[in-house]
Amino acid sequence: MKISIFIKTFFILxxxxxxxxxxxxxxxxxxxxxxxxxxxxxxxxEAIINSAEEIKNNTTLNQTLLDNASSETQFILYQNNxxxxxxxPQTLREDQIILFLIELYDSKALITEGNLSYTIALSxxxxxVSYIYKFGQSDYLLVxxxxxxxxxxxxxxxxxTITQALFIFFTIxxxxxxxxxxxxxxIKRINRYAKSISQLDFSxxxxxxxxxxxxxxxxxxxxxAFNLKNTYAKLNDANKRLLKDIEFEKQQExxxxxxxxxxxxxxxxxxxxxxxxxxxxxxxxxxxxxKDNYLKEVLVQINSxxxxxxDLTYSLKLEDKAKKDDLCQLSALNQNLLGVIEYARQKKxxxxxxxEDSQVNINEELLSIMIINLMKNAINYTENSLVVLQTKNYHxxxxxxxxxxxxxxxxxLDKIFEPYYRLDFSEEGLGVGLFIVKQICEIYNCDYKxxxxxxxxxxxxxxxxxxxT
Amino acid sequence: MKKILxxxxxxxLMQFFGCxxxxxxxxxxxxxxxxxxxENLNFDGLxxxxxxxxxxxxxxxxxxxILEALQRDMIEEKPLNLLLILETLESLNSYSNISLQRxxxxxxxxxxxxxxxxxxxxxxxxxxxxxxxxATLNLLNESxxxxxxxxxxxxxxxxxxxxxxxxxxxxxxxxxxxVMYNGQLLSDMNxxxxxxxxxxxxxxxxxxxxxxxxxxxxxxxxxxx
Numbered sequence: 001m002k003i004s005i006f007i008k009t010f011f012i013l014x015x016x017x018x019x020x021x022x023x024x025x026x027x028x029x030x031x032x033x034x035x036x037x038x039x040x041x042x043x044x045x046e047a048i049i050n051s052a053e054e055i056k057n058n059t060t061l062n063q064t065l066l067d068n069a070s071s072e073t074q075f076i077l078y079q080n081n082x083x084x085x086x087x088x089p090q091t092l093r094e095d096q097i098i099l100f101l102i103e104l105y106d107s108k109a110l111i112t113e114g115n116l117s118y119t120i121a122l123s124x125x126x127x128x129v130s131y132i133y134k135f136g137q138s139d140y141l142l143v144x145x146x147x148x149x150x151x152x153x154x155x156x157x158x159x160x161t162i163t164q165a166l167f168i169f170f171t172i173x174x175x176x177x178x179x180x181x182x183x184x185x186x187i188k189r190i191n192r193y194a195k196s197i198s199q200l201d202f203s204x205x206x207x208x209x210x211x212x213x214x215x216x217x218x219x220x221x222x223x224x225a226f227n228l229k230n231t232y233a234k235l236n237d238a239n240k241r242l243l244k245d246i247e248f249e250k251q252q253e254x255x256x257x258x259x260x261x262x263x264x265x266x267x268x269x270x271x272x273x274x275x276x277x278x279x280x281x282x283x284x285x286x287x288x289x290x291k292d293n294y295l296k297e298v299l300v301q302i303n304s305x306x307x308x309x310x311d312l313t314y315s316l317k318l319e320d321k322a323k324k325d326d327l328c329q330l331s332a333l334n335q336n337l338l339g340v341i342e343y344a345r346q347k348k349x350x351x352x353x354x355x356e357d358s359q360v361n362i363n364e365e366l367l368s369i370m371i372i373n374l375m376k377n378a379i380n381y382t383e384n385s386l387v388v389l390q391t392k393n394y395h396x397x398x399x400x401x402x403x404x405x406x407x408x409x410x411x412x413l414d415k416i417f418e419p420y421y422r423l424d425f426s427e428e429g430l431g432v433g434l435f436i437v438k439q440i441c442e443i444y445n446c447d448y449k450x451x452x453x454x455x456x457x458x459x460x461x462x463x464x465x466x467x468x469t
Numbered sequence: 470m471k472k473i474l475x476x477x478x479x480x481x482l483m484q485f486f487g488c489x490x491x492x493x494x495x496x497x498x499x500x501x502x503x504x505x506x507x508e509n510l511n512f513d514g515l516x517x518x519x520x521x522x523x524x525x526x527x528x529x530x531x532x533x534x535i536l537e538a539l540q541r542d543m544i545e546e547k548p549l550n551l552l553l554i555l556e557t558l559e560s561l562n563s564y565s566n567i568s569l570q571r572x573x574x575x576x577x578x579x580x581x582x583x584x585x586x587x588x589x590x591x592x593x594x595x596x597x598x599x600x601x602x603x604a605t606l607n608l609l610n611e612s613x614x615x616x617x618x619x620x621x622x623x624x625x626x627x628x629x630x631x632x633x634x635x636x637x638x639x640x641x642x643x644x645x646x647x648v649m650y651n652g653q654l655l656s657d658m659n660x661x662x663x664x665x666x667x668x669x670x671x672x673x674x675x676x677x678x679x680x681x682x683x684x685x686x687x688x689x690x691x692x693x694x
Contacts (some may be wrong), residue, residue, distance in 0.1 A: 081592050097593060098581070105577040105600045112604070134601075137549055453611050 006184035013176035021168055037120065037127050037147055044069050044145060048116060048133050056135055061087045073145040080138045092144045100142065118143075156290040186214045193221065202229035267308060270301040277301075318436065321363055322443040327466055328364035330391060330398065331357040336368035337389075340375045344387065349379045354390040358398050360463040362444050367463075370440045371400065373433035374459045378404035381457070395465075402459040407452055416450055437461070499641040501615040505534045507606070510569050512620065518648045520641050520685075523656040524624070524692040528555045537603065548605045550598030554575040557595050561587065573603060578672050579592040624692050636685030637687060639678050646670050656693065660686050 047069035055077065056066050061067065066075045067087060074088035076097070083094050092100055104110065107119035107130075118131040131143035186208055193206040202225055208218050227424070277298050281291045333355055344351045360367070371389070378387040382404035392399040408416065417438040437459075441448040447462040493692075499517045503512040504562060512532040515522045516593045532555060538544050548554075557573050561580075564587040575583065577596055591593045615623075617637070622628055644655055658666070660683055667673050667682075 078593060098591065098596065101593060101596045102577045102581055105596065132597070134549060134597065140593070140597065213694060 004184070006180050009183050010180035014173060014180055017172040017176060018169065021165070021172065026167070034142055037129070040070055040145060040147060041118070041120070041129055042144060044073055044131065045113075045116065045118070048131065048141060048143065052115075052133060052135065052141075053140060056295075059455070061085050070145060072147055073143060076142040076144075078140045078142055089146070092142070093148055100130060100144065101132065104132060112392050123382075124143050163256045186210065186218075187341070190214075190217065193225075196229065197221075197225050197393065200232060202232070242450060268307055270305050274298050274301045318366065318439050319443060321366055322440075323363065326361060326363040326366075326444075327359055328362055328367055329356050329357060329359055330367075332364050332369060333368060336364075337375070339369065340372045340379070341437050343376065344379045347379050349382055349385045349387055351375070351379075352386065352388045354388075356391050356398075357467055358391070358393050360398050361462055361466055362440075362446075366440045370437050370461065371402070373437050374400075374402040374461070377433050378457070378459065397465055398463045400461045400463065403456050405455060406457045407455065408450065408457055413450065413452075417448075476479040484582070496645055497641055499617055499638045502616055503620050504529065504612060505537075507609065508570070518645060520644055520689055521620070521692075524689065525688065528559050529624060531555065531569065533615070533620065534609075534613050536623065537615055537619075538609055539554055541613070543611060544605055544608055544611075547599060548601035550594040551602065553594055554598030554602055557584075557589065557591070557692075558599075560611070561589060573606065621688065621692070625688070632681055633684055636681035636683075637688075639674060640682045640685040640689070643667055643670065643674060643682065646672065650690070655689070659690075 047065045048369075049065035051059075051061075051066050055061065061077055062085075066073075070088075072089065074082055074086065074091050074376075076092065077085040078097065083097075084177075103121070104117070104119055107121065109115055110119045113167050115134045116131060117134075118129060121128045121130075125148065127147040128149070129143075129145040130349050130373065131141075131145075133143070135139040135141070189208065193204060196204050206218050206222055206225075208214060210218070277294050278285060281294060334353070337351075337353065341351050341353075362370075375389060377385060384405035386405065388401075388403040390401050390403075392401065437448065440446075440459060444464070446464065448460065450457060450459045452458075497516050499520070503515070503521070505511070506513045509527075511525045511527045512533075513525065515525070532551065535547060535551065536539070539547055558569060561567065561572060561583060565583060567583070572580070577600060580599060581591055581596075583633060584595075616627055620635055621637070647663075647670065648654075650670070655663070663686060664679065664683075666678070
């Protein structure tokens with residue numbers, strides 16, 4: 001059975017205090033009468049011993065300390081078998097002296113200390129303490145103390161003690177309660193605090209206004225919680241980073257697999273074509289007899305493979321090129337777009353370019369790759385031989401819009417940025433162009449989207465401007 | 470025959486035992502010490518042939534022992550009223566025939582009652598002295614022995630002369646011989662009878678020795694009274 005520390009402490013204190021009180025009261029009550037007599041004897045003995053020298057020098061008894069020693073004590077100076085002087089209450093007459101001495105000497109409780117012998121007797125509620133001090137031959141001081149027994153006082157004391165006991169018991173209970181609370185409360189609070197720490201809840205702080213050992217304990221606990229919290233946070237961060245790294249590695253792995261598959265799939269076809277052409281040319285079979293004509297076709301196929309490899313390389317090396325503080329001028333695009341404009345011309349597509357110069361947070365090369373890929377995509381899929389490139393300048397951002405006539409199904413819009421996804425397999429390319437756009441935007445944390453707008457397909461990228469310092 | 474021999478051997482053995490337990494007369498020397506007996510309350514243990522044998526007295530011996538103990542620092546002070554209580558006890562002894570040993574074992578009440586029964590009035594000094602004496606005896610447990618010369622001097626209350634000491638030595642010497650040959654006891658004789666016994670001895674004293682023996686003899690008789 002679990003008993004709380006408060007209950008334990010309370011009952012231990014209550015029992016201890018009560019026992020102490022009862023024991024001390026019992027001892028005091030039982031010893032009171034005896035103590036009173038003992039104290040009287042001590043005073044009388046001291047008075048006799050201290051007055052002995054004066055009495056020897058014939059000082060009268062009432063001029064010595066004996067006169068004030070005890071009001072219940074009779075002092076008799078007895079010399080040469082007769083009473084010389086007597087002070088105090090006249091309890092003992094001269095004719096009773098012999099019997100007094102007989103009782104004194106026959107007492108089994110006779111105590112002798114040097115020249116002083118004394119004995120105590122209790123008879124009919126009266127304590128009789130008899131003394132004899134021997135100065136020399138036939139020269140004695142006889143002393144008799146009669147003390148009324150304190151039995152009645154004891155009874156009164158008992159009555160007082162009962163009332164007192166009730167009061168003291170009540171006080172003891174309150175004190176025990178306070179002490180128990182004082183000990184148990186901090187322990188309970190520390191326990192609750194420790195439990196919350198064990199559940200990794202570091203939001204609470206333990207505050208106790210104490211100036212004892214609890215204060216040290218609480219300081220140590222708070223320090224421990226702080227250290228634990230920091231360590232836990234670091235561990236958490238490390239775990240997150242690890243998960244991210246693992247996820248990244250998985251993605252990389254996926255990319256590699258996809259690359260291999262793509263290479264396998266995309267490059268094998270032109271390679272087979274090239275192989276077939278060259279074999280035909282070597283053997284001089286059919287139309288391949290005219291080598292000069294078909295060598296140009298072989299070159300086209302080789303260029304196609306080279307383009308594919310370039311795109312794949314970009315896809316793999318993008319992150320290496322990017323830096324957080326990259327900056328470039330949009331006007332630089334004018335020069336970099338010449339190639340794609342030539343490509344459009346071959347495709348018999350017109351390109352409208354409207355770029356407003358501004359500084360943006362992106363690597364110039366990556367910006368060019370991104371725009372060229374968007375442009376190529378628009379050129380390949382436009383339905384009216386026109387592609388528009390324009391920028392919109394805002395306070396903190398620049399919107400780059402590439403627009404072409406056409407429509408993309410909703411189901412395709414969701415997948416359009418996935419790697420190696422192609423809307424029309426009749427069109428050339430690996431399906432990595434928009435995937436490269438997506439990667440670049442994610443590196444620089446830019447918004448990007450492709451959507452349908454009134455028979456047009458709009459590709460929009462929002463680039464951030466550098467912060468003004 | 471064998472049985473007769475065994476019987477004779479047993480008879481002889483018994484004879485030897487009988488001879489060994491026969492009275493043996495010690496040679497008593499005067500320079501031997503006297504030992505106090507706390508049980509008998511006197512300097513007892515004396516040989517019957519000792520010239521002091523009949524002089525010991527419980528009351529006087531007790532007093533001598535206490536004085537000797539005091540001199541040897543065995544007790545710090547003499548019991549109060551010693552002579553007085555010894556006198557009282559002696560008189561009670563004479564009335565009641567109770568020995569000193571028994572008297573000193575009585576309680577104060579018993580002593581008081583005994584005194585009252587013989588019309589002896591005890592004083593405060595008697596009671597204090599009686600209890601002081603008992604307390605002193607309780608303190609003493611070491612044996613006390615004194616020389617015979619010291620004992621006689623205590624008894625006489627004076628020092629013995631060289632001549633007197635010589636006399637006591639010679640008295641003891643010749644008394645040893647008298648006891649050995651005639652079996653006469655000193656207590657039963659006066660000096661005339663004693664000197665005639667001396668004359669019967671093979672080794673009798675000369676006149677000078679006889680004079681010294683007479684002086685010692687008279688002191689001894691004085692102590693016996």
